[in-house]
Amino acid sequence: MRWTHAAGRGLLVLLIVLTGYVAFGAQAQESGGTRGRGPLTLATAGDLTGYLGPLLQGWNRTHPGERITLVELPDSADETHAQMVTDLRGDGRRRFDVLNIDVNWTSEFAAAGWIRPLERERFPLGSFLPPVVDTATYDGRLYAVPYVTNAGLLLYRRDVLDKEGLAPPRTWAELERYAETVAPRYGLDGYAGQFLPYEGLTVNAAEAVYSAGGTILGDEGARVTVDSAAAREGIGFLARGVREGWIPREALTYKEEESKQAFRDGRLLFLRNWPYAYAVASAEGSPVAGRIGAVPLPGPEGPGTSVLGGSNLAVGAHARHPDTAARLIAYLTSERVQRQVLTRGALPPVRADLYEDPSLIARFPYLPTLRESVLAAAPRPRSPHYDQVSLAVQAVVHDAMTGRQTPAAAVRRLAHELDAIAGR
Template sequence: MSRDVGRFRILLAVILPFLSLTGCERGSDEDATTTLRWYVFKEQSGAFEQAAGRCSKASGGRYRLKLEYLPTDADLQRELLVRRLAAGDRDIDLIGMDVIWTAEFAEAGWILPWPDDRANRVRAGCIAGPLASGSYQGRLWAAPFTTNTQLLWYRTDRVSEAPPTWDAMIDAAESIGPGGLIQAQGERYEGLTVFFVSLLVSAGGSVLDESGRRVSLETGPTRRALEVMRRLARSPASDPSLASRREDQCRLAFESGDSAFMFNYTYVWPSARANAPEVAEHMGWARWPAVDPSRASRVSVGGINLGVGAHGRHPDLAFEAAECLASEQNQRLAARLGGLPPTLSKLYDDPEVRDVFPFAEVLRATLADAVQRPRTPLYSDISIAISRTLHPLSEIDPERDVERLRQAVRRALNSEGLL
């Protein structure tokens, strides 16, 4: 028995190291694929999931992208991310960022700046407006992935052509009478700030100066933007529910057939074709009307950019994955499946993309000189200050409210009081 025990011990001494080595090798094979978590809103068409799958496959097993879904509401998205990023959450590798978060997230150290070589590749061929939305203080902090901006949508059976100015459009709508309503965003929320900023820059003004640290709001352009907003709100062509209108309420109202004009994003086109084909049949599009006849209009840019979390465990792989996601192939996929406008200029000449966006030329031109909302880490407070000061639009007093706006934005910029 003692001899058998001795032989067994010798056998174990030979086999165990081999088993241990084999086990380690198997474990390393299983762990070779790094999981990168991409925090982004749930895009309904599946385009984001397909893009993530493509990039995971292209990595050759070095990483696997896993989508972690954020709420659909942009404010809730930001709140969730801010809490986790401020706590140094290491699970956040990639972020699908609203364009207005760039300055805040960069200044707070929550995202990493893009390395020069990758940044140069991202910049190549990108439309100026979307590219600027991912930049802050001369560096690229987020890669433009999908973009959007508002167009003027109008009924071609009620007006022969798109009016060139806001005053001309309101005149035309009033002359139509029934069926001539104008749909715009007038509720007290981010959409109202977008509306004001677009009008202000179209009039030649800005909310902040070039440094982003001081209030601008020049008297002439600010007063002119406020005059347009008040005239719209008090016009008989204004929708009676303007003070509670958001983008989707505007879309539904336009599809009902009672409106001649609407300011909205590109998703309204496929929606009308599916839900109100009789409206879509007579649906035209154009660049926003001008505030000043001598100046082309400029409209606020939206969209999703890709940032790399500063606390993530695998930043090099995260940058590689983000660059893959923002590639021409995946932007085309997002356009074709999800109706999300691309940020690469050349794709607006692509037949597949033009099938989705027959208004591609107008959209690209509008994006080329699109307006950036105030680029400051305090943008959220500034936006609240603007929307609270200007709501409801019917009560705007252009002479009085220029100074009220300055004071409200100055307080927000100085973090004075809770807004």
């Protein structure tokens, strides 16, 4: 009996020790310590250039116990957003640990509690272009890390303008005049952007409003500022283009890929798009390779304002291995990998020094122009209800461009709808 009591006491001590060990392990994993390491999934919109898989293979070779599985979602921003939100707020097992999110989703995801705050000192934020860091914060805290940046550029047929003895347009008036008079002489359409009612139209509309000196929202979405002469001028610029024909009606069906293809095929004189479209149109085999240029977007009186694009890397609130997630993000934002993001993916890096590298400028001549555009860019309207804001902008601006509403009526309607979203 004495042996049995001793054995019982020993078993009890062992159970206490083991329970404490398990609890410590769970706490370490939750806090992101060494026990927070292991395999993860990385969710991203469709990889149009196929560069990301090889980058992750480099990580997987050197981190066999922390392998990353890439989950590619649709290349449409709206569809990717919907699938990410469904996963993040689901009641069952979440599939996505690290998310490559559009810069404008950071506020929404952080406000909803879907992504976790990050420790600033773990990431090289001081090496990034200054405007991009702001896209990764919400309520004064870092909730993501900039991965790629972007700014809209005006691509143009340099050969055509050279024949006409014209410099690329710096103002809307010049753009309109060349699109209306020069383009037809060469069998080209004048100007296009991304005008299908989806996220791309929100971007194009915001750029037009910003370039005219206006804004859409203020105070993290709490204040509606769109009802202004500048907004009427910006939306009027887009609507006038369709009405007068220097924006082809076909462009009302364009997303990034369709508009890029139209320019690459030699059907457009001017195109607003992201820098990847320049890289694709300049590649070997492109009908317009060697005949194109890129400048900042024009505005009413001079250079306009691009929307700050790109994506941020965020860690899901229920990520299985948060320490691995943070280390993966540090890897993907390292100088070596950021260089490959540009050279393999034709995506603009967030590291400032790469924009001044002579070897990269020789290969990507638009880099100085892109740097100028990024530094002068503005974010899309920030709001915890951004998805609703974007849908409202898309619907209203599309109605103005198709002639269903005048620009003035469209702006009044948009202000009313945004007031309702803001809860005013």
